[in-house]
Amino acid sequence: MRRRGNDTLLVLLLAMLTTLARGEAPPSAVQTGTPRRVIAADSSTKTLAAVGPDGRVEWRLPCGPIHDLHLLPDGHLLYQDGWTRIVELDERRRPVWEYDATTNGNATRPVEVHAFERLPDGTTMVVESGPARIIEVDRAGVIRRTISLRVDAPSTHSDTRNARKTDTGTYLVAHEQDGVVREYDAAGSIVWEYDVPLFDRPKSKGHGPESFGDQVYSAVRLANGNTLIGTGNGHGVLEVTPGKEIVWRIGQHDLPGITLAWVTQVRRLPNGNTLLVNCHAGPDQPQIVEVTPTKDVAWTFRDFTTFGNSLPVAIVATP
Structure with a gap:
């Protein structure tokens, strides 16, 4: 043996x-x-x-705090390097686009991004905690649409986590601090919401x-x-x-x-x-x-x- x-x-x-x-x-x-x-x-x-x-x-890159990540249809990668910087990398992992969330009115107020998404029309949806809004920006970083969010317990770090635009044009948003999923239409009205249950268990x-x-x-x-x-x-x-x-x-x-x-x-x-x-x-x-x-x-x-x-x-x- x-x-x-x-x-x-x-x-x-x-x-x-x-x-x-x-x-x-x-x-x-x-x-x-x-x-x-x-x-x-x-x-x-x-x-x-x-x-x-x-x-x-296969490869690795340094990365700051991150809460969202996407592989685009063309093989590019959309990720974040910290709470305010969104970066698009090509297939060779070279930056080809980025967005700074401290712009577009956020220079003097706290902001964090925990969700973003490339939309079919080429714009990028960015969900801002702090300002409590969804914006859609073009390649030049110009805002093309703004949707205000309802936040009952404001927190720059926890207003939102991931969010996704649906096929019908609404926005599903996970509100971490509120413990609620809210669905907004294009005008910013809440059309559906779901309060995440605790199942009779105390918070810890x-x-x-x-x-x-x-x-x-x-x-x-x-x-x-x-x-x-x-x-x-x-x-x-x-x-x-x-x-x-x-x-x-x-x-x-x-x-x-x-x-x-x-x-x-x-x-x-x-x-x-x-x-x-x-x-x-x-x-x-x-x-x-x-x-x-x-x-x-x-x-x-x-x-x-x-x-x-x-x-x-x-x-x-x-x-």
């Missing part, structure tokens, strides 16, 4: 030496299920990076699994008209009908062997599964999880070498 163990160690050592000799970094990511490419960012490691299906880092401070609240992070309108919600420190995912009925839910401990903490971005995949980002859950937990409608875990991603415990955004290639 000792000989066999020594042989195994020797094989592992030789494999490591071969990798180093080739100048390759050892894999940093661990995936379960079908391996895939991931682009993600982490505020604690100040890193934006792409990790291949083999678990190796913190960021990890021990915390609890209704600090909602994201809301996405589904093809069936329902809304998919990442509940932030509510540790879960909700699918809600227009009539505000919960028709599907993932709770903190619903997934075998997985503990959910701050559930940030959520996405319904073409295969019907749901992708969720599990932030602040600790190094023993996956940072990204794919779940089937029956709550089976189809895929997970964990990389606490490239990233850390503050990974709120991710783009995952479908296999």
Whole structure:
């Protein structure tokens, strides 16, 4: 038995030496299920990076605080480098456009951006916490549209988290501090809202699994008209009908062997599964999880070498 163990160690050592000799970094990511490419960012490691299906880092860039991230149809990447700077990178990761949120009337007032999106007409939607507004700006940074937001508990850092413009032209906004998802029409009127429930559980401070609240992070309108919600420190995912009925839910401990903490971005995949980002859950937990409608875990991603415990955004290639 000792000989066999020594042989195994020797094989592992030789494999490591071969990798180093080739100048390759050892894999940093661990995936379960079908391996895939991931682009993600982490505020604690100040890193934006792409990790291949083999678990190796393809590229990395320094990155400031970040709460949103998009891969555009032309292969460009739209991300933020800090709370007020939005940057578009081309396929070679060269900046080709950027927007400074301290402009357009914000020079003398606090502002943070936690959501943005490239729209089909080429303008960019920017959601401003502090000024409490949505603006759509052109390539020159000129405002083409403004929508005022309702905020009951104003906070420059927490007025909003992610927001998305729907196919019907409305705006779904996750109001973190208020604990409410609000849908606005083009005139700024609220046409639908959903108060994220606490399920009779008391609020608890913190960021990890021990915390609890209704600090909602994201809301996405589904093809069936329902809304998919990442509940932030509510540790879960909700699918809600227009009539505000919960028709599907993932709770903190619903997934075998997985503990959910701050559930940030959520996405319904073409295969019907749901992708969720599990932030602040600790190094023993996956940072990204794919779940089937029956709550089976189809895929997970964990990389606490490239990233850390503050990974709120991710783009995952479908296999």
